[in-house]
Amino acid sequence: MKLLDVHNLKVHYGGVNAVKGIDFHLNAGEIVALVGANGAGKSSTLRAICKLAPHSGKLFFDGKDLAAVKSHDLVRLGIALVPEGRGIFSDSSVEENLLMGAYIHNDAKIKTDLEKIYTLFPRLKERNQQAAGTLSGGEQQMLALGRALMSRPKLLLLDEPSMGLAPLIVKAIFDVLKQIAADGMTIFLVEQNAGLALELSMRGYVMESGNIVLTDSAPALLQNPQIRAAYLGQ
Amino acid sequence: MDIFLQQLINGLVSGSIYAIVALGYTLVYGILRLINFAHGEIVMLGAMIALSVIGLLTDSGLPGLLIVSLGLLCAIPCCMLIGYLIERIAYRPLRHAPSLTPLITAIGVSIVLQNLAMMIWGKEFISFPPLIDVQYFSISEATINSVQIFIVIVSTLMMTGLNYLVNKTKLGNAMRATAQNAEVAGLMGVNANTIISLTFVIGSALAAVAGMMVTMNYNVAHYDMGFMLGLKAFTAAVLGGIGNLRGAMFGGILLGIIESMGAGYLGTLTNGMFGSNYQDVFAFFTLIGVLIFKPSGLLGKAGGERP
Numbered sequence: 001m002k003l004l005d006v007h008n009l010k011v012h013y014g015g016v017n018a019v020k021g022i023d024f025h026l027n028a029g030e031i032v033a034l035v036g037a038n039g040a041g042k043s044s045t046l047r048a049i050c051k052l053a054p055h056s057g058k059l060f061f062d063g064k065d066l067a068a069v070k071s072h073d074l075v076r077l078g079i080a081l082v083p084e085g086r087g088i089f090s091d092s093s094v095e096e097n098l099l100m101g102a103y104i105h106n107d108a109k110i111k112t113d114l115e116k117i118y119t120l121f122p123r124l125k126e127r128n129q130q131a132a133g134t135l136s137g138g139e140q141q142m143l144a145l146g147r148a149l150m151s152r153p154k155l156l157l158l159d160e161p162s163m164g165l166a167p168l169i170v171k172a173i174f175d176v177l178k179q180i181a182a183d184g185m186t187i188f189l190v191e192q193n194a195g196l197a198l199e200l201s202m203r204g205y206v207m208e209s210g211n212i213v214l215t216d217s218a219p220a221l222l223q224n225p226q227i228r229a230a231y232l233g234q
Numbered sequence: 235m236d237i238f239l240q241q242l243i244n245g246l247v248s249g250s251i252y253a254i255v256a257l258g259y260t261l262v263y264g265i266l267r268l269i270n271f272a273h274g275e276i277v278m279l280g281a282m283i284a285l286s287v288i289g290l291l292t293d294s295g296l297p298g299l300l301i302v303s304l305g306l307l308c309a310i311p312c313c314m315l316i317g318y319l320i321e322r323i324a325y326r327p328l329r330h331a332p333s334l335t336p337l338i339t340a341i342g343v344s345i346v347l348q349n350l351a352m353m354i355w356g357k358e359f360i361s362f363p364p365l366i367d368v369q370y371f372s373i374s375e376a377t378i379n380s381v382q383i384f385i386v387i388v389s390t391l392m393m394t395g396l397n398y399l400v401n402k403t404k405l406g407n408a409m410r411a412t413a414q415n416a417e418v419a420g421l422m423g424v425n426a427n428t429i430i431s432l433t434f435v436i437g438s439a440l441a442a443v444a445g446m447m448v449t450m451n452y453n454v455a456h457y458d459m460g461f462m463l464g465l466k467a468f469t470a471a472v473l474g475g476i477g478n479l480r481g482a483m484f485g486g487i488l489l490g491i492i493e494s495m496g497a498g499y500l501g502t503l504t505n506g507m508f509g510s511n512y513q514d515v516f517a518f519f520t521l522i523g524v525l526i527f528k529p530s531g532l533l534g535k536a537g538g539e540r541p
């Protein structure tokens with residue numbers, strides 16, 4: 001079943017056409033990668049799904065047309081975004097950030113969810129009363145991911161979770177993504193680091209200057225000579 | 235006679251009022267990066283509405299304290315509604331305009347409200363009827379009266395309450411999140427418009443109480459009383475670090491004390507050349523001083539505004 005279905009999505013900032021009419025979909029339970037170079041339009045695509053960029057086209061989530069849905073209601077449908085640059089609330093404490101993730105919930109499960117996040121990222125637990133802005137980049141990425149999970153999403157949108165992080169931290173974060181995926185979460189993973197993203201994913205889309213130019217299963221993309229040359233440096 | 239203690243008490247009382255008004259500036263600035271110059275006018279409207287209700291009830295035979303309370307209880311929701319409408323009508327359509335536009339609009343709203351008040355309540359001073367039996371207490375050489383004690387206690391309660399709301403509740407967490415990054419807070423399900431409206435409503439409720447306190451403290455109200463009070467409270471907010479709640483409270487009380495000490499000692503210091511009527515000058519010297527030496531305010535972060 002298609003959880004997210006996108007038809008002819010265009011994003012235009014004034015005169016700039018950042019996304020030029022793309023079609024793609026995510027099946028429930030899938031991990032799908034969207035890879036592409038700087039400026040290809042990956043973030044714009046995610047921001048359009050989240051109603052944060054001016055766009056046209058059709059978006060369906062869980063069979064529901066998203067045309068009339070406001071950005072602040074998406075999380076109630078089950079869509080969570082870990083934005084590019086993490087978007088943590090730096091003056092609030094780590095725990096307050098996580099609790100913001102659970103803003104739409106009002107039940108006792110918030111507490112168990114919080115413990116779950118602390119088990120996934122023990123570093124966040126050690127620093128739970130610290131201002132989030134004092135965390136290292138890697139810890140902030142963990143926090144942004146943890147915060148998104150606190151909303152109990154059906155679809156997790158990730159915008160370059162590996163950006164600017166040391167390989168060890170990236171591995172820690174991707175290990176957690178693997179665990180979450182094993183629990184059945186649908187993940188849309190936007191990455192410049194194509195190798196990393198495709199290794200985790202089942203399928204992938206390749207984006208170039210606003211268009212999807214290629215789509216295939218992840219193993220096939222990893223073997224594709226064009227991809228290997230352009231994105232994997234081989 | 236040493237006037238130090240007396241000036242300290244007076245400063246504390248007026249400072250408590252500045253602090254409550256300064257909170258209104260700082261709350262709105264924290265979320266919208268807007269200096270709501272009309273906030274002083276809400277204080278004035280609070281005083282005027284309360285006085286009108288009190289005027290109507292003066293001969294009703296009800297106990298004085300009850301009449302005053304009823305005046306305040308009417309002023310609070312009226313001011314909340316006015317604050318809500320100002321944001322809705324004047325500021326919201328300009329949410330994405332360059333920041334000078336809403337600033338000029340704020341000044342415009344302030345002028346409109348002032349003139350409206352002049353048309354409704356006239357140009358005369360309106361006095362606070364002697365409904366309350368004011369008690370005086372002496373502390374060594376100084377005196378403090380029951381109204382002043384009331385002002386300090388109510389302000390402290392309101393500041394504590396607001397501090398709790400903003401720092402310890404789910405709503406407060408959402409308010410702070412919205413102030414830091416409205417887009418991301420939206421992704422967590424927070425409707426920024428609701429939070430912004432709420433901020434105006436809370437600030438206006440505080441302003442209504444402040445208006446009542448000013449009238450009780452000086453026994454009069456006037457259609458342009460919001461102007462100077464607003465400027466001073468804004469100064470207090472800048473002094474503490476605008477956008478910072480504790481800064482506004484601290485800045486308000488500090489400004490009250492600076493002003494009152496200045497007024498008390500200016501005559502002696504200048505050999506009688508300047509009298510206490512130069513009191514207002516201190517507030518603005520303080521503002522200029524802060525803007526030159528620590529523009530981010532005493533409790534503000536270095537570097538001032540966050541990106």
Ligand SMILES: Nc1ncnc2c1ncn2[C@@H]1O[C@H](COP(=O)(O)OP(=O)(O)OP(=O)(O)O)[C@@H](O)[C@H]1O
Binds near residue numbers: 037084
């Ligand atoms: N707010 C904006 N206003 C104008 N142009 C924009 C805006 N945001 C993005 N763009 C332009 O849209 C194009 C696509 O940008 P986008 O951020 O979607 O790329 P990306 O694939 O996420 O790149 P990166 O890997 O560097 O994050 C770029 O040319 C960019 O300059």
Ligand SMILES: [Mg+2]
Binds near residue numbers: 042043044084159160
């Ligand atoms: Mg991007």
